[in-house]
Amino acid sequence: MTADDARTAEIATALSTVRERLAAAAGAVGRHDGDVELLVVTKFFPAADVARLITLGECAFGESREPEAGRKVAELATDPEVAGLLADGGIAVDMIGMLQSKKTRSVARWARAVHSVDRTKIADRLDADARAALDDGVRRGPLDVLVQVSLDGDRSRGGVVAADLPALADRVEAARSLRLRGLMTIAPVDGEPRRWMAEMAQVRAGFLRDHPDADALSAGMSGDLEAAVEFGSTCVRVGTAIMGSRPILSQ
Ligand SMILES: *Cc1c(COP(=O)(O)O)cnc(C)c1O
Numbered sequence: 295m296t297a298d299d300a301r302t303a304e305i306a307t308a309l310s311t312v313r314e315r316l317a318a319a320a321g322a323v324g325r326h327d328g329d330v331e332l333l334v335v336t337k338f339f340p341a342a343d344v345a346r347l348i349t350l351g352e353c354a355f356g357e358s359r360e361p362e363a364g365r366k367v368a369e370l371a372t373d374p375e376v377a378g379l380l381a382d383g384g385i386a387v388d389m390i391g392m393l394q395s396k397k398t399r400s401v402a403r404w405a406r407a408v409h410s411v412d413r414t415k416i417a418d419r420l421d422a423d424a425r426a427a428l429d430d431g432v433r434r435g436p437l438d439v440l441v442q443v444s445l446d447g448d449r450s451r452g453g454v455v456a457a458d459l460p461a462l463a464d465r466v467e468a469a470r471s472l473r474l475r476g477l478m479t480i481a482p483v484d485g486e487p488r489r490w491m492a493e494m495a496q497v498r499a500g501f502l503r504d505h506p507d508a509d510a511l512s513a514g515m516s517g518d519l520e521a522a523v524e525f526g527s528t529c530v531r532v533g534t535a536i537m538g539s540r541p542i543l544s545q
Contacts, residue, residue: 302346308536309334309350312519316530319523330523333388333512335533337362338540341369348376353384356409356531358391360401367404381434390478390512390531392452399423407438409478409512409531412454414465421469428471439466440478440512443497445490451480456497463505476510476528477501487518491525498526 312332320327335356336344344355344366357363367387371377379385386406393401393408393416401408402423411417417439424437441463444453454462459477466474477498481490491513498511514522514530522530534540 298342301343302349304538305343305346305536306350308538309347309352312516312532312535315519315535316523319520322520323524325523330527331529333390333529333531334536335390335515335531336366336537337391337533339537341366343537344370345373345376348379348385353379353386355385355387356390356533357387358389358410360389360393360397363387363389364400364404383434395419399426402437403427403432405437407440407475409440410442410452411439411466412442412444412449412452412462414462417462417466417469417472421471424471436471436473438475438510439469439472440476440510441466441474442478442480443494445479445493445497446482448482453479456500459497459501460504463501463508467505467508474505474508476508476512478512480515481513481518481521483517487521488524491518491521491527495525 316330316332317327320330331354333354333356334347334352337358371380387404388407388409389401389405390409393410395415398419402420408420420437424433427433441459442453443459444455447455463474466472479494481487494513510528511526512529513527516532516535519530519532
């Protein structure tokens with residue numbers, strides 16, 4: 295077995311374990327696992343690993359750092375088949391990490407969705423940058439946006455507090471080149487994921503009364519995907535459990 299094949303086999307094994315966890319979590323609460331998208335978080339891992347995941351049938355990826363992400367997408371697109379899939383939505387890459395305003399322009403060119411919008415300024419810039427990308431023909435449709443909610447008020451991981459959610463959501467909804475898709479959260483790591491996910495479900499219920507079509511909930515990572523699925527997640531973002539551990543500076 296070559297080194298390449300060994301890495302593919304390693305990822306395949308971890309992937310099937312995660313897919314089993316997802317199916318079990320969905321089944322436990324009477325949901326279909328097909329209703330929960332698996333976003334494989336590939337930050338810090340090379341484009342070659344993303345290519346391996348594509349050969350294993352994965353089509354949705356999460357990246358959290360620019361310019362790493364934009365470079366990786368460009369590298370993937372050097373394969374004409376992958377370029378075609380990226381263009382027609384057969385493969386999608388989402389931005390899930392905190393976003394500085396100077397990075398919005400490039401992100402608006404490669405991302406299907408941004409999960410981490412938590413400020414008016416970022417929403418406005420993404421709207422303008424998505425419009426420019428549409429005009430340039432590098433995007434085919436509006437940029438999907440999920441508003442990130444901070445459940446514990448610790449803004450260092452990003453997110454708006456629930457009280458500020460309505461105004462930001464209305465802003466995104468009104469933006470011409472953005473499409474409000476739903477909410478995202480990163481549960482505090484305190485050993486009580488079900489408590490946080492239950493709280494998220496409550497916030498979401500209120501949000502859905504104003505935005506019934508924005509029904510996406512991006513919640514759940516390697517350590518808490520079961521709790522997230524139990525409380526309504528429609529998209530889990532899983533890195534470590536599939537890719538292995540990242541270098542320490544990613545934490
Ligand atoms: C890195 C990252 C993940 C993946 O976390 P794991 O614990 O490695 O599964 C999910 N969401 C966001 C926003 C991330 O930055």
